[in-house]
Amino acid sequence: MSEEMWINMGPQHPMTHGLWNLRVRVDGETMTAAEPIVGYLHRGWEKMVENRTYPQIIPLADRLCYGSSFTWSHLYCLAAERVFNIEVPERAQYIRTACIEMQRISSHLMWLAAVGTDLGSYTILLYGMRERELFLDLMVELCGARMTYNYVRIGGVRNDTPPDFERNVTRVLDTFEPRIRDLEALCDECETFRMRTIDIGKINAADAMNLGLTGPSMRASGIDLDLRRHDPYEIYDELDFDVCTHTDGDCYARYRVRMDEMRESVKIIRQCLEKMPKGPTRVKVPRCPPKGTAVARVEDPRGESLMYMVSDGTDKPYRLKVRSPNYVNLSASPAMLLGNKISDVPAIMGVLDMCIGETDR
Amino acid sequence: METLYTVLQSLSEWLLGVIAWLIDWTRLGFLSGIADWVETEPVVTFLTTLLVAAIYFITLFMFGLCFIWMERKFMGRFMDRRGTQVGVLGFFQNFADGIKTMLKEHIIPKAADKGLFEMASFAIIATSAMLLGCIPLSPQFYVINVDLALLLGIAIFSFAPFGILIGGWSSNNKFSLIGGMRAAAQLIALEIPILMVVVSVVVMTGSLSFIGIVGWQQDNIWLAFPLFIGLITFFVAAIGESERVPFDLPEAEAELVEGWQTEYGGFRWGLIMLSDYLRAYIMCALVTMLFLGGWDGPDFVWAEIWYLAKTFIVFFFFIWVRVAMVRIRTDQILTLGWRRLLPLSIVNLLIAIALKTAEVF
Amino acid sequence: MKVIIYDKPDKSEEEVAKAIQSKFPGTVEIVKITPRNIIMKVKREGFLDVCMYMKDEVSFEHNSCVTPVDYLDHFTVVYHISSYANHLMAEVLVDLPRDDPTVDSITPLWGGANWHEREAFDLMGVIFKGHPDLRRIMLPEEYQFHPLRKDFQVGRRV
Numbered sequence: 009m010s011e012e013m014w015i016n017m018g019p020q021h022p023m024t025h026g027l028w029n030l031r032v033r034v035d036g037e038t039m040t041a042a043e044p045i046v047g048y049l050h051r052g053w054e055k056m057v058e059n060r061t062y063p064q065i066i067p068l069a070d071r072l073c074y075g076s077s078f079t080w081s082h083l084y085c086l087a088a089e090r091v092f093n094i095e096v097p098e099r100a101q102y103i104r105t106a107c108i109e110m111q112r113i114s115s116h117l118m119w120l121a122a123v124g125t126d127l128g129s130y131t132i133l134l135y136g137m138r139e140r141e142l143f144l145d146l147m148v149e150l151c152g153a154r155m156t157y158n159y160v161r162i163g164g165v166r167n168d169t170p171p172d173f174e175r176n177v178t179r180v181l182d183t184f185e186p187r188i189r190d191l192e193a194l195c196d197e198c199e200t201f202r203m204r205t206i207d208i209g210k211i212n213a214a215d216a217m218n219l220g221l222t223g224p225s226m227r228a229s230g231i232d233l234d235l236r237r238h239d240p241y242e243i244y245d246e247l248d249f250d251v252c253t254h255t256d257g258d259c260y261a262r263y264r265v266r267m268d269e270m271r272e273s274v275k276i277i278r279q280c281l282e283k284m285p286k287g288p289t290r291v292k293v294p295r296c297p298p299k300g301t302a303v304a305r306v307e308d309p310r311g312e313s314l315m316y317m318v319s320d321g322t323d324k325p326y327r328l329k330v331r332s333p334n335y336v337n338l339s340a341s342p343a344m345l346l347g348n349k350i351s352d353v354p355a356i357m358g359v360l361d362m363c364i365g366e367t368d369r
Numbered sequence: 370m371e372t373l374y375t376v377l378q379s380l381s382e383w384l385l386g387v388i389a390w391l392i393d394w395t396r397l398g399f400l401s402g403i404a405d406w407v408e409t410e411p412v413v414t415f416l417t418t419l420l421v422a423a424i425y426f427i428t429l430f431m432f433g434l435c436f437i438w439m440e441r442k443f444m445g446r447f448m449d450r451r452g453t454q455v456g457v458l459g460f461f462q463n464f465a466d467g468i469k470t471m472l473k474e475h476i477i478p479k480a481a482d483k484g485l486f487e488m489a490s491f492a493i494i495a496t497s498a499m500l501l502g503c504i505p506l507s508p509q510f511y512v513i514n515v516d517l518a519l520l521l522g523i524a525i526f527s528f529a530p531f532g533i534l535i536g537g538w539s540s541n542n543k544f545s546l547i548g549g550m551r552a553a554a555q556l557i558a559l560e561i562p563i564l565m566v567v568v569s570v571v572v573m574t575g576s577l578s579f580i581g582i583v584g585w586q587q588d589n590i591w592l593a594f595p596l597f598i599g600l601i602t603f604f605v606a607a608i609g610e611s612e613r614v615p616f617d618l619p620e621a622e623a624e625l626v627e628g629w630q631t632e633y634g635g636f637r638w639g640l641i642m643l644s645d646y647l648r649a650y651i652m653c654a655l656v657t658m659l660f661l662g663g664w665d666g667p668d669f670v671w672a673e674i675w676y677l678a679k680t681f682i683v684f685f686f687f688i689w690v691r692v693a694m695v696r697i698r699t700d701q702i703l704t705l706g707w708r709r710l711l712p713l714s715i716v717n718l719l720i721a722i723a724l725k726t727a728e729v730f
Numbered sequence: 731m732k733v734i735i736y737d738k739p740d741k742s743e744e745e746v747a748k749a750i751q752s753k754f755p756g757t758v759e760i761v762k763i764t765p766r767n768i769i770m771k772v773k774r775e776g777f778l779d780v781c782m783y784m785k786d787e788v789s790f791e792h793n794s795c796v797t798p799v800d801y802l803d804h805f806t807v808v809y810h811i812s813s814y815a816n817h818l819m820a821e822v823l824v825d826l827p828r829d830d831p832t833v834d835s836i837t838p839l840w841g842g843a844n845w846h847e848r849e850a851f852d853l854m855g856v857i858f859k860g861h862p863d864l865r866r867i868m869l870p871e872e873y874q875f876h877p878l879r880k881d882f883q884v885g886r887r888v
Contacts, residue, residue: 015543022626037547037699050868054853055877128614128696134448200615200697213734217791217814220842231814232735238817239766253733303767303810303821305794316797316808331795331810331846339845350547351618351698368868 012040015350019048023354025122026364028338030357034350042345044338049368054328061323062088062162062297070156072330073366075118076309077156078111078147080366083306085160086241087315087328090302092162092293099287100164101242106177106280107150107159108242108306109273113184114143115309116266116273119361120191123263126358127204132194139187142180149173164290174281181274188270195263205260209344209356212257219340222333223311224269225360228254228261235307247279259359296323310334310361332366372509373421381416382408422502425512429501429650432677434463436646439681440688447692470639478632482539489536490637496528497644497651504654505579507664507672518578523567526610526651530556537629548628551618551699558706559609559616565714566599566606569721570659573730583663589730593660599717600660602710604683607652608690609702612645615694616702653683739817743768746788746816753787754780761823769821777824778834781811785839789815793840796847798831798854800880805831807856811840826856835861853878 018029027048033041053072057065069084070077082104089096096104117140124132144154149170151159159166195201211221216229226233234251236244252268254261299321305314311333318327337360344356385407392404406412438453438460445452453459477483503522505511515521530553537549570592571577574585586592593600609616620628630641657663657679666675697705724730741749747760747768757776761769772780784790794810809822824833835858837844847858848867855876858864866873875882 013543047868052877124695128617129692129694130444131448131692132695134450138449194693198694201695203697203701204695218841220793220840222792230733232733232737233814238736238814239819255733303819305810305819312794314795314810316795316810318799327797327799329795329797329799329808335845335849336842340842349698349700 017353018045023126023357024364025358025362026367028362028364028367030341030353032345032350032353037349037351039345039348039350039353042342044341046335046338046364046368049364051369053369054330057325057328059324061295062325065325065328066160066162067156067158070158071365072332072369073363074155075361075363076111076115078107078159079115079306079308079313081157081160082108083304083308083313083315084328085162086306087302087304087317088162088297090304091300091317091319091325092297094163094291094293096164097288097291098243098285099168100289102280102284103165103169103289104160105242105244105247106277106284107147107157107165109276109280110143110146110177112309113270113273114140114147115361116270117143119266119309120195120263122361123355123358126354127201129194129198129201132191135191135194139184139191142184146173146177146180149176161290161293163293164288166290168289174284177277177281181277185271185274188267188274192267202260204352204355205263205359206256206258208259208348208352209359210256210258211340211344215343216257216340219343220336221311221340222336223308224252224265225262225311225337227252228265229257230255235305235312239305241304241306243280246283247276249276249279259355262359296321305331308333310363310366311337313366330366330369332369334361334363334367338362338367373424373511374417377420377424378413378417381413381420385413385416421512425510426498426501428506429647433643433646433650434460435681436650436684437463437643439684440646440691443685443688444692447688467639470636473635475635475637478541480541481632482541485535485539486632487637489532489539490633490641492532493529493536494640494644496525496532497647500525500651501647503579504651504658506676508580508584510673511580514578514580516576516578516581519567519571519582520577522651522655523564526648527556527560529648533629536633540629540632542632544625544627545629545631548618548620548625548631551625552612552629554699555609555612555616555618555702555706558703559606559710562602562606562706562710562714563610565711565718566596566603567659569596569599569714569718572718572721572725579658579663583658583665586662587665591660591662591665593662595724595730596660596717596721598713598720600656602713602717603659604656604686606706606710607656608687609706611649611652611687613649613687614691615697617696618699618702649684649687650680653680653687656683736814736817740789740815743816743818746813746818746820749788750780750784753783766818767821768818769823771823771825774824774826774833777822778836780822781809781836781839784811784820789813790820791815793836793843793846794819796836796843796850798850798856798878800854800878802828802880804828805854805856807833807850809836831856832859833857834859835864837861852876855879 012033012035014031014033016029016031018024019027029045031043032039057068065084066081069081072080117136121133121136124136147157148154151157211229213229213231216226217231230253232251232253237251249272252265252272254264297319299319301318303316305312313333314331316329317325320326389404389407392400442452442459453462455462455465477486500522502512503518505514533552534549537545573592574582576582576585620630630638633641657676661679664672664676743763747763751758751760754776757773758780759771761771790811790813792812792814794812797808799806799808805826807824807826810819811822812819826833835847837847845867847861848864850856851858851864852866852868853876
């Protein structure tokens with residue numbers, strides 16, 4: 009075992025959570041080089057949408073990421089609304105914000121579950137998935153789908169909330185909030201979990217910023233930046249919430265940031281329900297937008313996602329570019345991997361929250 | 370005293386007597402020599418041993434299945450789900466799995482070293498089965514009762530890393546090679562604390578046979594009380610030796626696919642998995658024998674029941690650790706083995722020697 | 731370690747735009763200023779200098795996205811560069827002629843642009859000079875075409 013060898017982790021490998029390949033060079037068990045290879049799931053999304061009309065793209069945008077499909081279809085509609093130059097009714101904005109935060113919670117829970125399996129604890133997996141089910145049920149009640157919602161529309165949302173929806177959401181939040189403590193107890197109070205995450209995959213603030221890391225991974229490195237506050241969309245500027253940060257920049261810090269974010273999300277949903285006005289939820293939208301370009305960016309559960317849309321005045325977008333947060337986070341992963349042990353690969357990559365659907369597009 | 374041997378000896382004497390009578394009844398003169406030979410001492414001993422081994426193996430095999438079943442159900446309950454549901458309380462899941470693995474195709478990788486590849490799996494299974502013979506269920510129910518049974522068991526147990534290393538090496542797969550290396554390193558690192566603790570038990574009891582050790586505990590005190598540190602050390606090392614979470618590095622699923630058993634499939638894999646559970650059973654049995662007084666207990670049920678109840682309770686703690694912990698890293702396990710467990714076991718040995726010299730017991 | 735906090739914008743959009751334009755009067759043309767967004771056109775020759783200035787002097791810390799757009803008569807590469815300290819995002823448009831789609835790479839400045847530029851090269855055929863590792867990323871290495879170009883016909887490999 010004295011000589012170095014290259015190991016292909018993927019494209020079929022339990023660690024990858026999708027189809028991608030991590031080539032690592034190991035010296036014994038220490039990694040000396042790493043190269044992520046993507047593209048196994050490239051579906052030509054950007055070419056595909058050039059041949060679809062604007063409303064037809066919404067379900068496609070849902071399928072960019074199964075874990076946080078709502079934020080993607082919402083981001084698409086946000087960009088399209090900026091091209092169409094339309095204002096969304098206030099009630100729709102509130103519903104959207106509440107849904108985005110529910111999606112953030114369920115995405116983070118799925119992330120926690122995946123980290124649990126990566127580290128070898130099925131208990132974390134099952135508990136995470138159990139809590140996620142609460143929010144999926146709410147979304148089923150709202151729009152009839154568990155994961156790919158197809159609920160946001162250009163100019164609003166598809167339907168108003170069902171009766172008793174607010175009561176059910178409050179009930180779920182009341183159930184869920186104490187259970188965050190349980191989940192934290194499961195992880196934080198487990199000595200081996202801390203052994204596996206503290207001081208693993210460290211990245212400092214300057215590197216994180218330069219390598220384009222965004223979202224919880226960046227905030228864990230001690231950069232207090234959240235697009236919900238710095239570039240507010242929907243009604244985030246009217247809400248009161250904290251941006252969760254941590255300074256260590258290791259896997260444990262990333263885990264802490266996400267757990268704290270779930271609490272903040274609960275707070276946001278409660279505020280949305282409180283302030284939600286009555287009124288219409290959708291406006292009429294013309295078939296073809298005016299010529300022009302628009303850019304929209306939102307804080308996805310995984311980071312900064314951006315859509316740049318060029319319209320040429322027809323009913324199909326001329327060009328639609330997606331910036332996937334994971335794509336850039338993955339390109340920054342060698343900086344975190346090098347020097348760690350091969351057993352740390354699942355921990356580091358799992359904590360980054362991989363989603364290949366949006367990475368390869 | 371009526372032991373398994375004496376019961377089966379009279380059974381086989383009766384059986385052979387029937388056979389001899391049948392041969393005589395034919396009145397074929399040339400067979401009378403055989404009839405005499407059948408009733409001689411060596412044949413009776415041979416048949417008795419065979420019957421004892423078969424009964425013992427089947428009994429323990431069923432306990433192995435019970436362990437698998439128990440792990441499934443208890444893990445399910447720990448994780449807030451029901452566990453397997455096939456058949457009576459999910460017990461038939463074992464048979465379903467067994468039939469499935471038996472019916473699967475036997476695949477040997479093209480580039481593998483065929484002879485060693487096959488040999489490794491059989492070496493592991495055979496040693497696990499041999500180990501069963503060393504451990505008595507009660508003073509009456511045993512296969513062998515030699516004076517050095519404990520030493521023999523430990524010796525057979527430490528043969529497994531060899532088989533694992535060979536299996537990992539001969540599969541010609543980088544993951545299995547790393548897994549094999551890890552297994553060898555881990556088992557050797559944990560073997561020494563185990564041996565030290567065993568030595569302390571021997572110092573206390575002055576016997577190397579299980580029946581002697583348990584007899585001493587029946588006369589004096591369960592060793593769990595004076596040698597509590599030893600119990601803890603042995604318990605942790607036992608989890609490591611049976612390669613269970615949190616020490617299941619050799620088959621760390623997330624980074625090494627299935628570790629050293631990646632290339633094994635079908636019935637070979639099924640047997641390896643069964644032998645994993647048998648080894649877990651053996652470790653639980655050792656904990657019971659050495660520290661919990663073996664079959665010592667009030668006299669209203671059979672001694673075997675006491676022994677088995679204690680073993681299952683120890684296994685319950687194995688399951689508990691498994692669901693509560695995440696997997697730890699190779700270097701951490703070696704640190705744990707050499708820098709925590711080894712000093713603890715030495716302290717334990719000193720305590721044992723001190724107690725013996727002070728003639729407390 | 732301390733948390734780097736960006737709670738209030740340092741400069742307004744107009745100030746940032748003015749600073750950049752006054753530094754490079756010939757190369758930079760401010761197209762539009764909207765809240766938290768500046769759109770500017772930059773000539774390809776002075777592009778890298780503008781970027782260096784933006785990164786070092788106006789604190790644009792983060793490259794969000796690199797988007798090549800095929801307008802049939804020319805390519806436009808759109809760089810979304812965000813400034814954390816100023817709470818804004820600049821949209822830098824660089825026009826490239828169709829027969830020579832070459833532009834300076836900004837990967838040495840912002841490491842996050844690495845894969846975006848590789849993707850732009852892969853799917854649109856824009857060549858980034860000075861990129862450390864300009865290979866195809868989504869499509870297999872041996873492909874000869876760039877599918878996101880408008881003259882690429884679906885179903886036929888040109």
